[in-house]
Amino acid sequence: MSEPFxxxxxxxxxxxxxxxxxxxxxxxxxxxxxRGDWVSYGACGLPYYVKGEIESLEDLVAVPPERFxxxxxxxxxxxxxxIAIDTDARTVTVRSDEETYEQSYGDLLIATGARALEPPxxxxxxxxxxxxxxxxAGAEIKAxxxxxxxxxxxxxGGGYVGIEMAEAFDAHGLDVTVFExxxxxxxxxxxxxxxxxxxxxxxxxxxxxxxxxxERLAGDGAIEAVETDDGTVPVDAALVGAGVVPNAELAExxxxxxxxxxAIATDxxxxxxxxxxxxxxxxxxxxxxxxxxxxxxxxxxxANRAGRAIGQTVTGTETPVGEIAGTAVVKAFDLAAARTxxxxxxxxxxxxxxxxxxxxxxPSRAHYYPGGDKLELTMVADRETEQVLGASxxxxxxxAKRIDTVATAxxxxxxxxxxxxxxxxxAPPFSPTWDPVLTTAKVLNGKLE
Amino acid sequence: MSEPFxxxxxxxxxxxxxxxxxxxxxxxxxxxxxRGDWVSYGACGLPYYVKGEIESLEDLVAVPPERFxxxxxxxxxxxxxxIAIDTDARTVTVRSDEETYEQSYGDLLIATGARALEPPxxxxxxxxxxxxxxxxAGAEIKAxxxxxxxxxxxxxGGGYVGIEMAEAFDAHGLDVTVFExxxxxxxxxxxxxxxxxxxxxxxxxxxxxxxxxxERLAGDGAIEAVETDDGTVPVDAALVGAGVVPNAELAExxxxxxxxxxAIATDxxxxxxxxxxxxxxxxxxxxxxxxxxxxxxxxxxxANRAGRAIGQTVTGTETPVGEIAGTAVVKAFDLAAARTxxxxxxxxxxxxxxxxxxxxxxPSRAHYYPGGDKLELTMVADRETEQVLGASxxxxxxxAKRIDTVATAxxxxxxxxxxxxxxxxxAPPFSPTWDPVLTTAKVLNGKLE
Numbered sequence: 001m002s003e004p005f006x007x008x009x010x011x012x013x014x015x016x017x018x019x020x021x022x023x024x025x026x027x028x029x030x031x032x033x034x035r036g037d038w039v040s041y042g043a044c045g046l047p048y049y050v051k052g053e054i055e056s057l058e059d060l061v062a063v064p065p066e067r068f069x070x071x072x073x074x075x076x077x078x079x080x081x082x083i084a085i086d087t088d089a090r091t092v093t094v095r096s097d098e099e100t101y102e103q104s105y106g107d108l109l110i111a112t113g114a115r116a117l118e119p120p121x122x123x124x125x126x127x128x129x130x131x132x133x134x135x136x137a138g139a140e141i142k143a144x145x146x147x148x149x150x151x152x153x154x155x156x157g158g159g160y161v162g163i164e165m166a167e168a169f170d171a172h173g174l175d176v177t178v179f180e181x182x183x184x185x186x187x188x189x190x191x192x193x194x195x196x197x198x199x200x201x202x203x204x205x206x207x208x209x210x211x212x213x214x215e216r217l218a219g220d221g222a223i224e225a226v227e228t229d230d231g232t233v234p235v236d237a238a239l240v241g242a243g244v245v246p247n248a249e250l251a252e253x254x255x256x257x258x259x260x261x262x263a264i265a266t267d268x269x270x271x272x273x274x275x276x277x278x279x280x281x282x283x284x285x286x287x288x289x290x291x292x293x294x295x296x297x298x299x300x301x302x303a304n305r306a307g308r309a310i311g312q313t314v315t316g317t318e319t320p321v322g323e324i325a326g327t328a329v330v331k332a333f334d335l336a337a338a339r340t341x342x343x344x345x346x347x348x349x350x351x352x353x354x355x356x357x358x359x360x361x362x363p364s365r366a367h368y369y370p371g372g373d374k375l376e377l378t379m380v381a382d383r384e385t386e387q388v389l390g391a392s393x394x395x396x397x398x399x400a401k402r403i404d405t406v407a408t409a410x411x412x413x414x415x416x417x418x419x420x421x422x423x424x425x426x427a428p429p430f431s432p433t434w435d436p437v438l439t440t441a442k443v444l445n446g447k448l449e
Numbered sequence: 450m451s452e453p454f455x456x457x458x459x460x461x462x463x464x465x466x467x468x469x470x471x472x473x474x475x476x477x478x479x480x481x482x483x484r485g486d487w488v489s490y491g492a493c494g495l496p497y498y499v500k501g502e503i504e505s506l507e508d509l510v511a512v513p514p515e516r517f518x519x520x521x522x523x524x525x526x527x528x529x530x531x532i533a534i535d536t537d538a539r540t541v542t543v544r545s546d547e548e549t550y551e552q553s554y555g556d557l558l559i560a561t562g563a564r565a566l567e568p569p570x571x572x573x574x575x576x577x578x579x580x581x582x583x584x585x586a587g588a589e590i591k592a593x594x595x596x597x598x599x600x601x602x603x604x605x606g607g608g609y610v611g612i613e614m615a616e617a618f619d620a621h622g623l624d625v626t627v628f629e630x631x632x633x634x635x636x637x638x639x640x641x642x643x644x645x646x647x648x649x650x651x652x653x654x655x656x657x658x659x660x661x662x663x664e665r666l667a668g669d670g671a672i673e674a675v676e677t678d679d680g681t682v683p684v685d686a687a688l689v690g691a692g693v694v695p696n697a698e699l700a701e702x703x704x705x706x707x708x709x710x711x712a713i714a715t716d717x718x719x720x721x722x723x724x725x726x727x728x729x730x731x732x733x734x735x736x737x738x739x740x741x742x743x744x745x746x747x748x749x750x751x752a753n754r755a756g757r758a759i760g761q762t763v764t765g766t767e768t769p770v771g772e773i774a775g776t777a778v779v780k781a782f783d784l785a786a787a788r789t790x791x792x793x794x795x796x797x798x799x800x801x802x803x804x805x806x807x808x809x810x811x812p813s814r815a816h817y818y819p820g821g822d823k824l825e826l827t828m829v830a831d832r833e834t835e836q837v838l839g840a841s842x843x844x845x846x847x848x849a850k851r852i853d854t855v856a857t858a859x860x861x862x863x864x865x866x867x868x869x870x871x872x873x874x875x876a877p878p879f880s881p882t883w884d885p886v887l888t889t890a891k892v893l894n895g896k897l898e
Binding site for chain 2: 425
């Protein structure tokens with residue numbers, strides 16, 4: 001019998017790999033090491049748990065541990081952490097509360113995920129300062145917002161976690177201040193989305209402070225204020241959402257190559273530079289379908305899909321992990337903001353393109369049909385190849401799944417004109433005759449001619 | 450100066466062509482003959498006008514006649530009908546209330562649209578029997594439903610117009626019976642959609658009679674009953690929505706070639722077999738992107754787009770009219786049903802494919818996020834090429850724009866696996882991690898292996 005398929009990390013990538021490998025190889029020994037108390041959970045749901053729309057943390061669990069163990073016959077070891085890899089001996093050193101031991105492997109998947117980035121400021125260890133990158137953290141924040149003596153809360157970082165958490169805190173009647181270093185929120189969504197979402201947050205009563213650098217979290221034991229380069233704001237709690245960093249140390253110490261992004265470098269099958277060692281999920285790089293270059297965009301679908309593919313590959317069916325387009329959507333109160341590919345000219349230029357872009361407004365439904373909203377769309381193309389490089393959409397109605405049309409176009413390397421000529425769905429309750437994506441391509445095509 | 454660009458028919462295709470030609474050729478003489486009283490109107494909005502969601506017929510007009518005439522300098526002749534074409538003399542015989550005259554042309558666009566199909570039954574001329582294919586008909590129906598002595602209404606034909614009108618009548622508190630010859634409503638949407646929508650109509654209190662042939666509309670002056678092969682149903686009014694037929698007689702009598710569908714045969718630039726004579730919109734065939742063959746799918750976007758392209762072509766920039774995928778979406782009370790390409794195996798076999806298909810259920814949002822619904826998706830592929838041939842989706846949440854991802858895939862000839870590997874947008878309020886389209890492709894791909 002072959003040596004075990006050993007997986008370090010029991011969330012999306014790890015458990016997808018384990019489940020797929022089990023289906024493909026009913027007799028293979030499959031071991032998952034999970035240092036925490038949760039596996040296969042939807043961290044993306046945590047803001048809505050804090051907000052109160054989701055009753056219990058258990059609701060976020062896709063598959064409970066017992067089912068992996070009993071139904072799928074996966075040797076899931078909770079509270080067990082992989083602390084070192086010996087790629088020559090093909091072993092992982094494992095530590096649990098009870099013991100430390102060597103676990104041998106035939107194939108190894110590193111799926112250790114990412115953690116919240118801690119910005120280089122003092123005060124992160126004060127009471128009432130949180131990050132949101134684990135189920136337990138979600139529970140602590142929920143308990144905190146439900147306590148009676150909380151009035152003012154800081155959100156440090158205007159990325160998608162920051163925006164979602166601003167909405168969650170606001171739902172509890174708290175005064176929310178968002179601090180963002182850059183001149184816009186949701187920087188990766190491009191300027192037009194950032195402006196629309198920033199304005200909308202303010203309409204909702206959120207204090208949004210752009211181009212503001214947080215210098216220190218101040219307090220005596222518990223947080224009392226956020227000190228910035230533009231003054232001090234008293235707060236009772238703070239959520240730090242400054243991005244994530246891959247948990248790549250375990251791999252790096254074992255001599256496994258990291259990419260420029262700091263995540264583990266992988267090939268099209270999720271293989272690292274070391275034989276029989278794979279990486280997937282938030283700890284790994286993926287190939288970006290527009291640039292063709294490695295990128296680090298830690299999102300749930302990517303993790304799921306890559307894990308699944310690796311589960312197939314190690315059981316005998318070589319399966320590519322696929323490419324990413326950086327497609328994402330975020331809810332910000334009544335707005336939805338979506339992006340895919342490259343969303344502004346500066347980013348396109350950096351990637352070596354000669355960009356041209358447009359930003360337009362278009363109605364989400366027929367002009368005469370009630371309930372629609374004005375969408376704002378940006379589309380970027382390369383002047384030479386006329387290929388679409390990316391797009392963003394922001395608005396109240398029909399945003400999330402409209403971006404998927406552009407994401408599909410990116411995977412296929414479609415030109416602006418090819419997008420303009422797509423036969424998309426129309427009926428007055430759902431779209432104007434020319435879908436806003438088509439209209440954007442039409443206007444952009446006019447600029448290319 | 451060149452001879453005029455003459456357009457017969459002033460709705461979507463005609464007015465798009467006129468407007469585009471005007472922008473491209475500021476000095477060209479552009480004449481539009483419109484036999485009716487309305488131009489550039491959204492007939493697709495009529496059911497919602499009857500329902501009461503749209504206040505006035507004027508709201509359905511995209512651009513009022515004065516603007517075409519005054520701002521765009523288009524010689525729009527309302528109440529003027531083209532009644533004969535002499536392709537040798539390059540003239541159209543025009544009749545108005547005042548006169549009959551010959552109008553010469555340099556380029557001619559036939560955009561005469563389609564009319565409601567009249568099934569071969571007696572009683573269509575009774576009072577209270579309507580079709581919905583003009584603004585005036587919409588006004589008559591609206592007046593009828595608002596009269597006090599109407600209780601029971603028949604909808605003859607369970608296509609999309611029939612479904613939309615059933616909803617409109619129901620909103621006025623009328624008892625609605627839908628009569629459909631076939632064993633399902635929305636036949637072109639495939640079986641799974643037909644069943645879901647049929648069930649939903651019944652839940653809403655609509656009497657749905659499938660596999661029922663209407664033999665006669667009975668009444669003395671006004672309609673009193675619908676006689677079918679399965680009994681007689683007393684009604685106070687009837688809407689006949691039995692499909693449409695292209696208004697191709699004008700072209701046919703001039704020796705312009707029709708295709709097998711009965712619509713005017715055209716090439717990729719919308720040209721007919723006669724030099725300088727074009728056809729577009731509901732009267733013309735288009736090339737189907739999946740079969741590569743001519744097809745007749747009279748929908749608004751196609752008309753708009755083809756008209757626009759021809760407006761460019763006749764003013765010096767040859768522009769293809771594009772291909773169609775048969776993409777459509779319809780609202781049926783709380784459900785939306787969408788389709789693109791080929792939606793069932795029988796249809797695929799008829800088109801020469803070796804089909805394989807799946808129908809699955811998938812949640813529209815993360816399982817733990819409130820407000821989502823179970824979607825039902827069908828996807829059809831060709832076993833040999835593994836290309837996606839089409840899909841349908843039905844459900845309450847996030848249906849309309851999800852079909853566009855598949856429509857895009859059809860235009861690109863993507864395989865099932867390529868669709869499975871798309872990087873689509875995910876956030877709990879909008880989608881599960883694996884979008885239902887991806888899940889469908891994944892399951893279908895499993896069947897292909």
